[in-house]
Amino acid sequence: MxxxxxxxxxxxxxxxxxxxxxxxxxxxxxxxxxxxxxxxxxxxPTPAPTSPADLPVAMVNGQPIGVNLWAETVLIDQVMSGLAGVPAPSPEETLDQLINQALVLQAAPSVETPSDEEVEAYIAALEAGWGVSDEQVVDALKGVGLDREAWKRSITRLLTVQRGQEALVAEGGTIEEWLTQERERAEVVVYQERMAQALAALFATPSPSPTPGPPPAPDFTLKETSGDPFTLYDHLAEGPVVLVFFQRCG
Amino acid sequence: MELRDHYREFRGKGAYLAALVVASPDSVRQTKQALGLPYPVLADTDHRVSDAYEVYDLLGDGYAAPAVFVIDTDGQILWQYIGKDPHDRPSAQEILSKLP
The missing domain is CATH 1.20.5 (Single alpha-helices involved in coiled-coils or other helix-helix interfaces)
Structure with missing residues (x-):
């Protein structure tokens, strides 16, 4: 037991x-x-307006160029070319540029990315050169479903690549010569079919436009002479408001 | 100050009236007191609001152009009048007729 x-x-x-x-x-x-x-x-992956999956459209020495980056760059190239008044590059040319950029960044991996101030200064110079305001650029980007951040990303990459190019030709030669050599040596694969599909999706999707109709009155808060804040929409909650702009006091 | 004399009619229609001036808070306070204005007078010192309503410096004088906006409770601008010279203002009766 x-x-x-x-x-x-x-x-x-x-x-x-x-x-x-x-x-x-x-x-x-x-x-x-x-x-x-x-x-x-x-x-x-970073959300893009066109493609849910960020599949590569090209491989550069085993490194992918995602369809989202490419599609976004195609749209940005189109918008910016329109603003600059020059013909836009074809989507194939844009991919070619991205491949060149990838090669430069691979060869010069230690270049510093530009600061926010440098990117903004570059943007301001571009706008001044094109004779357009920042609002016009933002509107144009909105027309293709992009925001200013997308453009900033693109400019940041461009400036980083420029630095990489400077580093690569610091010892002589031109960047064109370097790229020609590098393109012969590099292993570049382009997925033509995926490009075609993405292009069809990119230009078939109607660009999101806001519903027509006048925009609402801009809200604001200003101090009354008593020191109390006056907020337009607080008063609109209680009744219609008549705003009267006086030119001057008295 | 025609609006001052019709202020009760605006309130009678359930509407608020607010005036905005591109000026310092001090000069706005003095004006409001001197004229006995019964409605809020707001100093848009940095012309932020005048800019938002696109009336700032329309006459090229560094001030807001005389202008009236009638805004519905859902924020829609029902009617607007933008003066073409410093004395071009709609009458209180005309503004009252635009209220819902």
């Missing part, structure tokens, strides 16, 4: 140990999978 009890107890203990061991193994597995990103979904 006693012996049997002991066996039962020990079986129970072993079962517990096994269960505990199983849990430990399971935990280890979870930790392992998490560390590899196996269970957690990878962070979603």
């Amino acid at each position: 006693r012996g049997e009890m002991g066996r039962q107890e020990s079986r129970g203990w072993i079962a517990l140990l096994l269960a505990g061991g199983g849990a430990a193994v399971f935990l280890l597995l979870v930790v392992f999978l998490l560390s590899r990103g196996g269970l957690a979904p990878p962070p979603p």
Whole structure:
């Protein structure tokens, strides 16, 4: 009797140990999978207006150029060429430029990205050269479903590449010569079919335009002479408002 | 100040009236007191609001052009009048007739 009890107890203990061991193994597995990103979904790619999946349209020495980057750059090239009054590059030419940019960045990986001030200064100079205001640029970008940030990303990349080019030709030669040599040497694969599909999607999608109709009155808060704040929409909640702009006091 | 004399009619229609001037808070306070204006007079010192309503410096004098905006409770501008010279203003009766 006693012996049997002991066996039962020990079986129970072993079962517990096994269960505990199983849990430990399971935990280890979870930790392992998490560390590899196996269970957690990878962070979603940068959202682009056209393509949900950022599949590569080209590979440059094994490094992908995503369809989102390319599509965004095609649209930006079109908008900016329109503002500058020059013919826009074809989508193929834009991809060619991205491939060249990738080669420069691969060869000069240590160049610093420009600061926000440098990017803004470059943008201001571009706008001044084209004779357009920042609002006009933003409107034009909005027309193709892009915002100013997309353009800033593009300019940041452009300036980084320019620095890379300067570093590459610091010891002589021209960047054109360097690129010609590098293009012969590099392994560049272009996925023509995916490009065609993405292009069809890019230009089939009607550009999102806001619903027509006059824009609402701009809200504002100004201080009354009593020091109390006057907020337009707080008063609109209670009734119509007549705003009267006086030219001068008195 | 024609609007001052018709202010009760605006309030009678449930409408608020607010005046804006591109001027310092001090000169706005003095004007409001001197003229006994019953409605809020707001100093748009940095012409931020005049800019937003696109009336700033329309007459090229560094001030807001005389202008009236009738705004509905949903924020829609029902009617607007922008003066072509410093004395070009709609009458209080005309503004009242534009209220919903």
